[in-house]
Amino acid sequence: MRIPTSLLAVLTLTFTACGSEAGAAHDFSSDVEECKANLREIFAGLSDYAEAEGRAPEKSGVAFFAELIAGGTWENDEAHARFLTCPGVPIEALAIAGKPPTEWFASLDGLTGDSSSYAGRDPVKHPLPGFPGPGTEALIACDNRHGANHEGITNVLLSDGSVLTLELEREIENGNVEKDVEVLVVGPDSPLPELRTLSLD
Numbered sequence: 001m002r003i004p005t006s007l008l009a010v011l012t013l014t015f016t017a018c019g020s021e022a023g024a025a026h027d028f029s030s031d032v033e034e035c036k037a038n039l040r041e042i043f044a045g046l047s048d049y050a051e052a053e054g055r056a057p058e059k060s061g062v063a064f065f066a067e068l069i070a071g072g073t074w075e076n077d078e079a080h081a082r083f084l085t086c087p088g089v090p091i092e093a094l095a096i097a098g099k100p101p102t103e104w105f106a107s108l109d110g111l112t113g114d115s116s117s118y119a120g121r122d123p124v125k126h127p128l129p130g131f132p133g134p135g136t137e138a139l140i141a142c143d144n145r146h147g148a149n150h151e152g153i154t155n156v157l158l159s160d161g162s163v164l165t166l167e168l169e170r171e172i173e174n175g176n177v178e179k180d181v182e183v184l185v186v187g188p189d190s191p192l193p194e195l196r197t198l199s200l201d
Helices: 003-017 030-053 062-070 080-082 167-174 193-197
Strands: 118-121 138-142 153-159 163-167
Touching: 030 062, 030 080, 030 138, 030 153, 030 163, 030 167, 062 118, 062 138, 138 193, 163 167
Parallel strands: none
Antiparallel strands: 118 138, 138 153, 153 163
């Protein structure tokens, strides 16, 4: 699906306004940087998956990226399992608590939005125009489901492999988010159109 040039211009402008260069100008906490590293690892895995399958994963939400382990692109070990959940949220707060890491994403059956603290793309309602693709399409983000994963910060993996770091304070200053908002909502109800393509399932 080809994105109209006018829409690309709007999305590019929006991402610029959201502070896509913010990460280069600030030092963030270690869990924010670890999260960004996780997202880059996931992108590498998705690229390997796409090379083998000829497409990106077709499931929505957590299953979108859990397919890397469940489908065998990645080895099912603790290191890879931990890439698939945001380090800003304790494992104890998730549905996978108490299970060994090799059981977290071994199968897509039974996975819910609480199986990870990342929100994945909804390619059913929001098909990707291509993968890899332009840096205007969100693939995965901190889900902020139970409060902010990182205080004032939300990381977003884009389809070109870059990681957008959204700062809530800047989004409020730019008028993209209401002044009284304390947590940036991710998913269909997000105030930012780019994040509505993600699923909390």
